Amino acid sequence: MDLKQVADGIRNFEGVTRKKPIEGIVEIFESVRSEYGGTLVDFGDDAAVIDIDGNDVILFAADSIWEKLMKASPWWAGYTAVLANVNDIAAMGARPLAMVDVISSSDKDSCNTLLKGITDGIKKFGVPMVGGHLHPDTPYSSIAVAIIGIAKKDCIIRSDTAKPGDSIIVAYDMDGRMGPNSPYSWDTTSFKDPETVRNRYLVMQTIGEKKLATSGKDISNPGTIGTLGMLCETSNVGASVDIDKIPFPDGVELEQWLKVYTATGYILTVNSENVDECIQVFNDAGITASVIGEINDTLKLDIYNKDGRETVFDFNTDDITGITCKND
Amino acid sequence: MDLKQVADGIRNFEGVTRKKPIEGIVEIFESVRSEYGGTLVDFGDDAAVIDIDGNDVILFAADSIWEKLMKASPWWAGYTAVLANVNDIAAMGARPLAMVDVISSSDKDSCNTLLKGITDGIKKFGVPMVGGHLHPDTPYSSIAVAIIGIAKKDCIIRSDTAKPGDSIIVAYDMDGRMGPNSPYSWDTTSFKDPETVRNRYLVMQTIGEKKLATSGKDISNPGTIGTLGMLCETSNVGASVDIDKIPFPDGVELEQWLKVYTATGYILTVNSENVDECIQVFNDAGITASVIGEINDTLKLDIYNKDGRETVFDFNTDDITGITCKND
Numbered sequence: 001m002d003l004k005q006v007a008d009g010i011r012n013f014e015g016v017t018r019k020k021p022i023e024g025i026v027e028i029f030e031s032v033r034s035e036y037g038g039t040l041v042d043f044g045d046d047a048a049v050i051d052i053d054g055n056d057v058i059l060f061a062a063d064s065i066w067e068k069l070m071k072a073s074p075w076w077a078g079y080t081a082v083l084a085n086v087n088d089i090a091a092m093g094a095r096p097l098a099m100v101d102v103i104s105s106s107d108k109d110s111c112n113t114l115l116k117g118i119t120d121g122i123k124k125f126g127v128p129m130v131g132g133h134l135h136p137d138t139p140y141s142s143i144a145v146a147i148i149g150i151a152k153k154d155c156i157i158r159s160d161t162a163k164p165g166d167s168i169i170v171a172y173d174m175d176g177r178m179g180p181n182s183p184y185s186w187d188t189t190s191f192k193d194p195e196t197v198r199n200r201y202l203v204m205q206t207i208g209e210k211k212l213a214t215s216g217k218d219i220s221n222p223g224t225i226g227t228l229g230m231l232c233e234t235s236n237v238g239a240s241v242d243i244d245k246i247p248f249p250d251g252v253e254l255e256q257w258l259k260v261y262t263a264t265g266y267i268l269t270v271n272s273e274n275v276d277e278c279i280q281v282f283n284d285a286g287i288t289a290s291v292i293g294e295i296n297d298t299l300k301l302d303i304y305n306k307d308g309r310e311t312v313f314d315f316n317t318d319d320i321t322g323i324t325c326k327n328d
Numbered sequence: 329m330d331l332k333q334v335a336d337g338i339r340n341f342e343g344v345t346r347k348k349p350i351e352g353i354v355e356i357f358e359s360v361r362s363e364y365g366g367t368l369v370d371f372g373d374d375a376a377v378i379d380i381d382g383n384d385v386i387l388f389a390a391d392s393i394w395e396k397l398m399k400a401s402p403w404w405a406g407y408t409a410v411l412a413n414v415n416d417i418a419a420m421g422a423r424p425l426a427m428v429d430v431i432s433s434s435d436k437d438s439c440n441t442l443l444k445g446i447t448d449g450i451k452k453f454g455v456p457m458v459g460g461h462l463h464p465d466t467p468y469s470s471i472a473v474a475i476i477g478i479a480k481k482d483c484i485i486r487s488d489t490a491k492p493g494d495s496i497i498v499a500y501d502m503d504g505r506m507g508p509n510s511p512y513s514w515d516t517t518s519f520k521d522p523e524t525v526r527n528r529y530l531v532m533q534t535i536g537e538k539k540l541a542t543s544g545k546d547i548s549n550p551g552t553i554g555t556l557g558m559l560c561e562t563s564n565v566g567a568s569v570d571i572d573k574i575p576f577p578d579g580v581e582l583e584q585w586l587k588v589y590t591a592t593g594y595i596l597t598v599n600s601e602n603v604d605e606c607i608q609v610f611n612d613a614g615i616t617a618s619v620i621g622e623i624n625d626t627l628k629l630d631i632y633n634k635d636g637r638e639t640v641f642d643f644n645t646d647d648i649t650g651i652t653c654k655n656d
Contacts (some may be wrong), residue, residue: 021585048458050426052478060476062428062460067467098378100390100475102430130376132390139395144430144461148388150380220347278478 006243006255007303007310013259014137015221016229016320038274045159045234046218047149048086057153061088064144066221070179074110074141078117079124081145083189083263084220086125087151090201091207091218092265095156096125096149101132104142111136114143124194125201155208157268162215162235164297166269166277169213170224171282171289173200173264174249183256184223186249196286203285212270213280219265222320224258228267229301229313229320235269238298238315244305245292269295333582334571335638341587343549344511344557344648360567373487373562374416374546375477386479389416392472394549400509401467402438406445407452409473410549411517411591417477417645419546419594421485421536424453426464426476429460432470439464442471452522453529483536485596490543492561492625494597497541498552499610499617501592502577511584512551514577516591524614528592531613540598540606547593550648553587557594557629557641557648563597566626566643572633573620597623636647 009015047061055273063084076171089096101118106126122129127147131219179185189197202208207213207225215235219227232239248257264287270278282289299315313320338344375389377655391412403429410427417424429446450457455475480498496619503520507513518524535541543563552574560567576585592615598606605617627643641648 045459048428050458050476052380052384052386052425056380057369057423058380058476060426060428060458060474062430062472062474064430064432064461064472066461067463097380097386098376098388100376100388100474102390102392102474104392104470113575130378130388135392135395135473138470140466140470142466142468142470144390144392145473146387146388146390146428148378148476218482270406312490 001254001305003303003305003308004034004213006258009255009310010223010225010258010312013223013226015223015259016226035052037159046091049156051153055153055318057151058093058155059089059092059094059149059151059156060146061085062144062146063088064142065168067142069181070141070143074114075117076179076181077143078114079121079190081143082118082125082127085145085147086127086201087218087220089147090204091157091172091216092151093103093155093204094149094151095202095205096127096147098128098130099145099147101134102144103128104135104138104140106139106141110141114141124189124197126194126198151208155211155218157204157208157213159217159231160234162231162237162238162269162295164295166214166295167272167275167291168228168239168241168293169268169270169275169278169289170292171266172247173286174247174288175286176263178252184259184261186260186262200285200287203282203287204266206281207268207278210277210281212274212281213268216266216268219259219262219267223260224262224265224267225301225303225312226320231267232313233315233320236299238296238300239293240296240302240304241293242305243303245290247288247290282308285324329582331631331633331636335640337583338551338553338586338640340634341550341551341554343587344554350424353629368460374419377484379481383481385484386480387417387420387422387476387477387479387484389413390472390474391416392470395470397509398469398471402442404507404509406442407449407518407601409471410446410449410453410455410499413473413475414529415546415548417475418532419485419544420479421483422477422479423530423533424455424475426458427473427475428456429430430472431460432463432466432468434467434469438469442469452517452525454522454526457554477504479536483539484538484594485532485541485544487543487545487559488562490559490565490597490623491625492565492623494542494623495600495603496556496567496617496621496623497596497603497617498574498599499594499596499615499622500590501573501614502575502616503614504577504591506580512587512589514588514590528613528615531610532594533617534609535596535606538605538609540602540609541596542599544594545560547590547595549589551588552590552593552595553629553631553640554648559595560623560629560641561643561648564622564627566628567621568624568630568632569621570633571631573618575616
């Protein structure tokens with residue numbers, strides 16, 4: 001395996017480079033945000049966290065689906081819109097409560113197929129769609145979904161709180177298959193019964209309640225290393241990853257796997273004394289989990305194996321989203 | 329004034345007819361919703377209401393902006409996206425907490441202008457944007473915003489709870505001007521300071537806490553009579569409206585006014601013993617309010633004046649959204 005080629009491939013992967021414009025939008029909204037209290041976490045995490053009574057917090061997120069996927073498969077776009085939103089909440093250790101959507105449609109047939117995908121997602125993940133807006137007459141088709149969840153304030157898993165010395169754990173549901181619409185989409189849910197799916201995504205709630213993780217994030221479009229990069233960037237830390245320790249499914253190349261949206265997949269950072277219990281919690285839920293490296297203070301994300309070492313991101317000079325935690 | 333022409337004009341107004349496709353989408357989502365607890369109100373109201381602890385409720389809504397307006401003025405589209413979402417929460421007697429957005433943009437300049445509109449909306453209405461998603465590379469431009477708010481469970485103002493015999497009150501901020509982009513948009517906020525704007529939209533919270541209204545709804549794209557029609561439809565009641573009692577600004581024709589998105593404007597139904605106090609609360613906040621008619625059990629919405637009477641909507645045969653309250 002050519003490590004440099006792997007590093008370049010991740011750095012230039014569309015799932016990673018497409019995150020860049022977030023930076024500008026965050027600066028704009030941050031500039032007018034300082035006067036509002038109650039928001040504990042906002043941009044840079046999967047969901048914003050809003051303190052409502054000093055004890056419980058409401059998590060609030062929005063996600064939409066790449067137009068490419070809308071065209072390739074409206075069903076999959078609707079289903080994935082639910083999946084991605086549920087993951088945003090679940091990854092932070094919260095319980096999803098409800099969703100709303102805004103759908104724009106140019107064509108009745110694809111709109112109906114999209115709605116079928118959303119409905120199947122609702123049934124699978126067990127989170128109701130409680131409102132929204134349909135534009136039936138647009139020249140394009142799109143779907144945006146927002147979601148809220150609830151958690152105890154001291155149990156949420158943030159992505160801006162990784163510390164040097166933490167172990168990095170990656171957790172995947174390996175019982176899956178490569179998605180029909182993309183070589184970078186791993187389907188772990190469409191063929192499973194709802195109870196199994198819900199038990200697997202709620203594993204992060206258990207980890208949050210047991211306080212086993214110092215930080216965490218769901219693996220989304222930027223893939224495993226890209227997602228870890230975003231976590232390092234917002235936490236203002238570096239990381240060193242032994243890529244030979246990353247588990248991947250039979251029949252898939254590691255280089256491809258590192259760019260995959262893993263559906264039920266998480267990156268966590270964990271104090272060394274909690275590593276075994278954390279892995280056990282994942283295993284009990286049917287999820288494969290392994291230590292793949294360590295957080296450090298270099299502000300670089302390196303991958304290594306027995307043949308050498310390569311820097312994928314150097315946050316001294318590179319940005320993924322450009323969002324760095326300003327909380328501490 | 330030709331009452332039949334007024335009634336036909338409202339019934340065929342795009343702001344009203346465009347609500348029709350909601351019906352299909354609600355049926356689809358209702359069919360998979362029955363198993364989920366905690367949702368007190370969903371489709372048919374401005375926001376869904378989710379019970380979190382038996383005492384407080386979270387309100388959750390989404391809105392997006394007509395593509396026409398996106399093209400006419402990206403600034404106004406961004407600003408109005410904030411306004412419309414804040415109104416969805418405020419109209420139900422709740423305090424807005426936070427928003428998230430999904431923005432798709434085909435063109436950097438109009439995207440920046442849109443972001444400026446959103447930012448100005450955040451400053452004006454005092455509700456932070458805490459997260460979201462930007463698609464910088466779509467062939468179209470669109471904005472969807474979702475919002476959450478909080479209220480005491482027993483203080484929320486719903487739109488499916490009007491009862492025969494209730495007085496109908498309309499409330500408008502008359503200190504406005506016709507919007508630059510549409511003859512059906514009344515701007516009551518862009519030229520006012522934030523404190524005045526916030527005090528006016530929070531008037532509904534006072535009305536909710538004093539339990540002065542049996543139901544209410546903010547006047548949106550369907551205009552005054554169209555919005556009352558939606559309220560009657562979800563409440564499964566009829567209404568009789570004396571259109572000569574509807575206040576309207578100097579320099580605007582009533583027929584036009586009835587189709588206007590009034591920005592800070594509400595329809596309420598009120599027990600007769602609370603009418604005076606309700607109007608006083610509005611007046612104290614600088615908002616004009618008048619009794620314009622009465623709720624009845626005819627399932628028809630009639631307008632009348634000294635010259636005659638016309639039925640605008642007959643819910644025995646017509647639908648606006650097709651959503652009828654199934655709660656009682």
